[in-house]
Amino acid sequence: MAKLHLNKQIIGNIFQFVLLIQLLWIPHSNSDKIEDKCNTCREIVGNFKKGLEKTAKNHFSGGDTAWEESRLGSYARSETRFLEILENVCKDAKKESRCHAIVEEYEDDLESFWFNKEKNVDDLEVYLCMTTMKVCCDTGKWGKSCKVCPGGSEDPCSGNGKCSGSGTRSGSGECDCDDAYDGDVCEQCNEEYYKAQNGSCLKCHESCESSCTNGTSKDCDECAEGYVMHEQDGCIDKNECEDTSICEEGKFCFNTKGSHRCHDCDPACKGGCTNSGRLSCNECNDGWKQIEGKMGCEDVNECSEQDDICVEGTYCTNTEGSFKCETCHKSCSKGCTGEGPKSCSECAAGYEMSGEGCVDVNQCLNKHVTCSTGLVCVNEEGTDNCHACHSSCMECTNTGEGGCLACHKGYMLEENRCKDIDECKLNKPCNKDTENCSNIPGSYKCKCKQGYVRTKKGDCKKKDQPKTTPPPSTPAPVVDENQEKKEL
Numbered sequence: 001m002a003k004l005h006l007n008k009q010i011i012g013n014i015f016q017f018v019l020l021i022q023l024l025w026i027p028h029s030n031s032d033k034i035e036d037k038c039n040t041c042r043e044i045v046g047n048f049k050k051g052l053e054k055t056a057k058n059h060f061s062g063g064d065t066a067w068e069e070s071r072l073g074s075y076a077r078s079e080t081r082f083l084e085i086l087e088n089v090c091k092d093a094k095k096e097s098r099c100h101a102i103v104e105e106y107e108d109d110l111e112s113f114w115f116n117k118e119k120n121v122d123d124l125e126v127y128l129c130m131t132t133m134k135v136c137c138d139t140g141k142w143g144k145s146c147k148v149c150p151g152g153s154e155d156p157c158s159g160n161g162k163c164s165g166s167g168t169r170s171g172s173g174e175c176d177c178d179d180a181y182d183g184d185v186c187e188q189c190n191e192e193y194y195k196a197q198n199g200s201c202l203k204c205h206e207s208c209e210s211s212c213t214n215g216t217s218k219d220c221d222e223c224a225e226g227y228v229m230h231e232q233d234g235c236i237d238k239n240e241c242e243d244t245s246i247c248e249e250g251k252f253c254f255n256t257k258g259s260h261r262c263h264d265c266d267p268a269c270k271g272g273c274t275n276s277g278r279l280s281c282n283e284c285n286d287g288w289k290q291i292e293g294k295m296g297c298e299d300v301n302e303c304s305e306q307d308d309i310c311v312e313g314t315y316c317t318n319t320e321g322s323f324k325c326e327t328c329h330k331s332c333s334k335g336c337t338g339e340g341p342k343s344c345s346e347c348a349a350g351y352e353m354s355g356e357g358c359v360d361v362n363q364c365l366n367k368h369v370t371c372s373t374g375l376v377c378v379n380e381e382g383t384d385n386c387h388a389c390h391s392s393c394m395e396c397t398n399t400g401e402g403g404c405l406a407c408h409k410g411y412m413l414e415e416n417r418c419k420d421i422d423e424c425k426l427n428k429p430c431n432k433d434t435e436n437c438s439n440i441p442g443s444y445k446c447k448c449k450q451g452y453v454r455t456k457k458g459d460c461k462k463k464d465q466p467k468t469t470p471p472p473s474t475p476a477p478v479v480d481e482n483q484e485k486k487e488l
Contacts (some may be wrong), residue, residue, distance in 0.1 A: 034170040038136040040098045041129035048124060051085030106132060135169050140392030142166055142173045148172045150175050151185040160186035160201075194219070206258065207235035226258030252276070258260055267321060268297040287321030316344065330382065331358035350382035376403070392418035392442065434460035 005196045027207035056072065066364040067452040069318035075081055086107070090099035103110070109132050113119055119127065129136035130146075131363040137146035137309035140153025149156035150173065156163040157175035165171015180193045180201035189201035191210050196202050204212035207227040208220035209478030217227075218234030229236040240246055240260040241253035247262035251275050254261045265273035268288040269281035278288070302309055302323040303316035310325035312335045317324045328336035331346035342357035351358040363369045363384040364377035371386035372379050376396050378387045389396035390409050393404035407418035423429055425438035430446035438445045448460040455461050 005312065021188065034135050035168045036095070037102065037164065038097065038129060038170075040093065040102060041135055042125060043093050043098060044102060045125045047089045047091065047093070047129060048085055049121065051088060052121060053082050055081050058167040059106055077115060077117055086110070102133070123182060137167055137169060139167045142168065142171045145167050147173055149173060151187075156185045205235070207237075224258060252280070266297075268299075285321065315339070329358070331360070349381060350380075350384065390418070392420070408442055431460065434462075 019137065023192055040129065065474075086103065089103060090096050093099040106128065106311070106365035109128065112126050113124065125136070130138075134144075137143075138153065140149050140156045140163065141147060142163060146169070149166055151158050151163075151166070156166060157177065158181075160181040161175045161177035163193065164176060171261065175184065175186050176196045177183070177190070180190055180203070182188045182190040189195050192204050192208070192212075193201040193214050194204055194214055196215075202215055205220060206212075207224055208390055209222035209224045210219045213219045213221070216234065217236070220235045223229050223235035223287050226238055226240070228238045230236045237255070237257055239255050241255045243253075245402045246260065247253045248267055249272050249392055250269075251262040252265055252275055254263055261330050266276035266278045268285055270283040270285040272282045274280045274282070277296075278298070279291075281288075281297045284290055284297035287300055287302075290296075291298050299318070300319050303318045309323065313328055313332075314325040315328060315336050315338050317326050319338075325338070326339065329339070329341045329344065331341040331348055333346045333348040335345045336343040340357065341351075344353075344358045348354050350361055350363065353363050360379075360381055361368075362379045364379045369377045369384050369386065373385040374389055374394060376389055376398060378385055378399065387399050389399060390404065392402050392407060394408050395405040397403045397405060397416075402416050403484040404413060404416055404418045407413050410421055410423070411418035412421055415417075420439075420441050422439045424439045428437070429444060430437040434452050435446040436449055437448060448454050451463055452460040453463050
C-alpha cells in the first residue's frame, strides 16, 4: 500500500510539472470560460470511461469490458487502476493545459468518487461537472441555476434553433433561431419565409419582395425589384429592355429574371444594335456595308473593289471590316496577285516561269556561273553564288570535306578527301639533334630543343652559360691621423 501511495505522489508531481509547462507556453484566452470548462470536464469523463474499458482488457484477455467486482475482483476499484486511468485522462484533449489543471484541482474529488463503490461510474459527469465543479447542466438547461431553455428542455427553441448556454452554466438562455425562423422560441417564420402545412418554414418565391402566404409567385405580398404585380399571375418578370436607353451606345439589352444584362454589339455595328450579330446593326461601321434589300451589315471586300490598294511587291488579303497587304513570294518580280510562286507577275533573277509558277534555276548546272580556283558554285534559291572549298581542297565539287578534286600542299587526295601528310614521320625535316618536329594541318613546325635557341641564320644553337662575377672586395678603412693623435 505504501508503494501505491508513492506512485500516486509521482503521478501528481508529473501532473503539476506538465501543468506548469502548459501555463508558461500557452497564452490564456477564452479558455477560462465556463462553457470551455464544461466541455473539458465532459472530455475528462469520456476519457475516464475509455480508461475503464482499456484497463479491463489489459488485465483480462477475454475482452469483457465490464469492471464489476464479480469479474475484476479487488482490481475493479483499486488505487492501481485509478492511477492508470488518471495518467491518460487528458490524452487527445482539445486543451490539454486546461484538462491537466482541472484534474489536478479536483483529483481528491475524483479519488473520493472512485473509492465510493456505491456510486456508478456512469454518474461521473453529474458528480464532477454538475455537482462538484458546477460548470455543466443537463442538455436543454442553462446558467448558474440550470434554468430550462425556452420551449422546454426536451425540445428547446422548438427544434428550430439553439439555446444559448444549453448544457452549461453559462449563456443567456435566449434562442438563436435558424435562418427560416423567428420569435422567442423560434416558433414563427422569418421574413421571406412562409409556414408550410407540416409546420416548417419555407422560402418565398424569388419574385417576392419579403413576405408571402405560400410558395408561388401569386402568393407574394409585394414584388421584388425587377418584377411587377400582375392581376392573374402575381409577380412576373419586368422586361427592362423595353427601355431603349437602359444600355449605353454600342451595347444591346438582354433580359433576365428580375434583372437584365448589357452586351457589346457586333464590330460591324455603328450607333448601336438591337441584338447580337451583324444582322441587328442600326448602322454599319467602316469596312462594312448595308446588305442590299435586307437588314444588317456585310463585309466590304476592299481587295476587289479598289485597284492598286497595295504597293508593288505586295498583294491584298481581305479581312472582316478591313484588309492587309502581304509581301509577295521571293520568286516574284514586279508584283503578284496572291500568295505563293504561282501568283507572280514576273519571275525574279534566278527563277523561271513554269507550270508551277516561278521555280528556281540551277545556274551552276547550266554553267551560268563561273568560279575561280578554290571556289565552287552552290545552287541557292534565286541567284547562285561561288563559295570557298574546304580549307584542305585546292579544287572541289562542293564545299564539304568530301568534295575535293585537288589538294593543297601538305595534303594528299584519298577518296575525294584531302588527308593531312605527317611530314615529321615521312620526311623527318627537322634537325634531330637540336630540334623537335610538330605536325600541323598541311605543314609542320621545327622547335628548338630545351637548352637551345634559334639564331638569325635559322639554326638552333646551344645557349651560352652566364659568366660568374666575383663578389666586390671590401675597401680598407680610412684612418684619420688627427683622430689617432688625439687618442694618444
